[in-house]
Amino acid sequence: MSKVAIVTGANQGLGFSLVETLCEQLDSSWTVYLTARNEERGNAAINKLQEQGLSPILHLLDVSKEATVHAFANHIKEQHGGIDILISNAAARISPDTPQSEQVAQFINTNNHGTYRIIQEFMPLLQENARFLVVASSFGSLTHLSPSLHAYFDIATNSLENIEAVMDEYVRLMETGKATDLGWPDWINIPSKIGQVASAKIMARMMNHEASEKGILINAVCPGLVDTAASRPWFDDMSSAQSPKQAAQDVVWLATLPVGAESPYGELIQHRKIIPWQ
DSSP states (O other): OEEEESSOOOSSHHHHHHHHHHHSSTTEEEEEEEEEHHHHHHHHHHHHHHTTTTEEEEEEEEEEEEEHHHHHHHHHHHHSEEEEEEEEEEOOOOOOOOOHHHHHHHHHHHIHHHHHHHHHHHHGGGEEEEEEEEEOOOOOGGSOOGGGGGGGOTTOOOOOOHHHHHHHHHHHHHHOOTGGTTTTTTTTHHHHHHHHHHHHHHHHHTHHHHHHHHHEEEEOOOOOOETTTTTGGGGGOOOBBHHHHHHHHHHHHHHTTOOOOSSSSOOEEEEEEEEEOO
């Protein structure tokens, strides 16, 4: 069977460039999946890559819906037996023009619960020397959160389900206007990214023994500031931003670390360096 690489949320922006770069760097023994929620946009992305002589495969996937994640995992298991690279990149956009409280539920469902769904379904499918990445942000560090809230994200004791419950409670607090009174940040991106990184670190803890035996690496990754439609509304000055293709280089480097690499493991990585958790 061929080796398998998967990128979620890949019909545009960074996800598209991740698929493009993987197709360019991996040899013909690999099957690269470009996943997208929308068939028309997914096919447009595939066509664009085929014009470059690349051959990814489109699979429809909406990480906000458990059934589609489960169905895709079953497809991969039946067709390939497992996975060798998975980059969990799918993310919902938020707008500065809409109250955060009106966006938080969908944002958390996609970014956090979507990450959880991907972990739950694809963790059992990791082959020897597999690489599993959660695309997050440098905001996904406890240094951006009030110390009074750090215990909610204790990666040594919490389960993935504990993090899910914390994120659901955060949604409730945001929607009822109580979050900031309890010390939560005004910007919903910060708790969301911290939750994503915590989930990646807990996954790494859960798999530590098996991963060590099988050469598996699990990490979160921050691509840095990327010039995309999702990021432009939030930053007045994008002059230092990378193009999606530039940003993809460090992410793909982490996703293709050679056999025998033992680190980084269970870390948040930006530009090939570890960002401290706290």
